[in-house]
Amino acid sequence: MGRWEPDAQNRLREAALSLFADGGYERTTVAEIARAAGVTERTFFRHFADKREVLFDGQARLQDAFVGAVTGADHDAAPLAVVAAALDAAAAHFPPERREFSRQRGRIIAANPGLQERELLKLATLTDAMTEAFRRRGLAEPAASLSAHTAVVTFHVAFTQWTAPDEQRSFVDLCRSATQELRALTAG
Amino acid sequence: MGRWEPDAQNRLREAALSLFADGGYERTTVAEIARAAGVTERTFFRHFADKREVLFDGQARLQDAFVGAVTGADHDAAPLAVVAAALDAAAAHFPPERREFSRQRGRIIAANPGLQERELLKLATLTDAMTEAFRRRGLAEPAASLSAHTAVVTFHVAFTQWTAPDEQRSFVDLCRSATQELRALTAG
Numbered sequence: 001m002g003r004w005e006p007d008a009q010n011r012l013r014e015a016a017l018s019l020f021a022d023g024g025y026e027r028t029t030v031a032e033i034a035r036a037a038g039v040t041e042r043t044f045f046r047h048f049a050d051k052r053e054v055l056f057d058g059q060a061r062l063q064d065a066f067v068g069a070v071t072g073a074d075h076d077a078a079p080l081a082v083v084a085a086a087l088d089a090a091a092a093h094f095p096p097e098r099r100e101f102s103r104q105r106g107r108i109i110a111a112n113p114g115l116q117e118r119e120l121l122k123l124a125t126l127t128d129a130m131t132e133a134f135r136r137r138g139l140a141e142p143a144a145s146l147s148a149h150t151a152v153v154t155f156h157v158a159f160t161q162w163t164a165p166d167e168q169r170s171f172v173d174l175c176r177s178a179t180q181e182l183r184a185l186t187a188g
Numbered sequence: 189m190g191r192w193e194p195d196a197q198n199r200l201r202e203a204a205l206s207l208f209a210d211g212g213y214e215r216t217t218v219a220e221i222a223r224a225a226g227v228t229e230r231t232f233f234r235h236f237a238d239k240r241e242v243l244f245d246g247q248a249r250l251q252d253a254f255v256g257a258v259t260g261a262d263h264d265a266a267p268l269a270v271v272a273a274a275l276d277a278a279a280a281h282f283p284p285e286r287r288e289f290s291r292q293r294g295r296i297i298a299a300n301p302g303l304q305e306r307e308l309l310k311l312a313t314l315t316d317a318m319t320e321a322f323r324r325r326g327l328a329e330p331a332a333s334l335s336a337h338t339a340v341v342t343f344h345v346a347f348t349q350w351t352a353p354d355e356q357r358s359f360v361d362l363c364r365s366a367t368q369e370l371r372a373l374t375a376g
Contacts, residue, residue: 079373080373080374080375116309116312117305117308117309120305120308120309120312121304121305121308124304124308141349142345142346142349142362142365142366142369143369143373145345145348146341146342146345146366146369146370146373147373149337149341149344149345150341150370150373150374153334153337153338153341154334156337157329157330157333157334157337158330160333161329161330177330178330178334181330181331181334182334182338182374183374183375185267185268185331185334185335185338186268186338186370186371186374186375187268187371187374187375
């Protein structure tokens with residue numbers, strides 16, 4: 001490993017986002033990303049399976065955080081408390097210094113239907129994994145599916161707010177506000 | 189129009205589902221569907237833009253039912269009451285005699301990743317249209333998005349139950365049970 005290796009992944013990510021934003025996602029090549037980051041293509045492929053993975057490589061960690069919180073919650077915790085714990089665990093992956101990356105990523109995805117489909121599939125896969133985790137806690141249907149969807153929808157809505165231009169509130173605060181709002185709405 | 193024309197669309201739909209189930213969605217051609225339904229390819233294209241549309245041509249009507257219920261609800265109705273009205277309007281599109289078609293359609297979609305993405309995109313488009321309808325009612329964010337997601341998620345969960353093997357309850361009843369369950373969960 002060369003002396004720059006520890007930062008290579010971050011530099012590749014920044015270079016890729018910049019190139020996607022300027023020249024378009026489709027037209028950008030791995031060779032261009034590697035060159036802009038000052039590494040070889042081989043180094044790129046040590047960190048990412050392909051250029052799409054630069055935008056989606058956080059999925060496994062995010063899903064682990066969500067599912068881990070459900071699995072690790074007290075056996076007698078109410079579903080909404082488990083959802084709240086899962087959201088706190090997920091929100092920890094989005095500190096303030098990541099907001100600008102998430103905003104740029106969101107703009108690139110919004111401009112490309114194939115990436116939008118990938119993003120939807122990611123959320124659906126996360127919902128399936130959460131449903132399974134709630135079932136393992138002994139929740140029956142439709143409660144397991146509804147709990148899982150509630151967690152993922154609240155995450156998605158709070159994430160959209162968090163990445164909006166000029167938004168200042170933290171992701172944790174936005175998740176908690178959205179949970180409160182959902183509770184008020186469904187209390188009807 | 190020949191004397192069979194009024195039924196052509198239904199016969200095409202049944203022929204397509206049967207061929208998709210037997211030979212696989214990808215391998216089935218429009219020519220085969222038309223032949224099995226006893227009509228010309230030209231007749232097929234009078235009813236459907238392409239073979240995928242046989243599975244998705246109900247989307248516009250479903251979305252109109254959802255959005256129309258939100259737009260037509262009393263100005264002072266609570267969001268959850270509006271969601272319930274939207275679900276009742278949507279459920280009316282799924283009478284008992286449609287359940288077997290929906291089951292077959294679900295199996296075909298589950299076997300094809302491209303069709304799954306199309307289905308997810310359909311639900312996302314429906315959610316966007318519902319969010320917009322709730323905003324026009326004066327709901328702010330995140331309440332508008334959360335109300336829209338609540339309606340679509342409840343629909344999706346009830347639909348999955350409705351098309352499960354051996355399920356007997358009506359779609360309207362399953363929607364209402366899911367709404368009650370969600371209310372109980374979020375009251376947590």
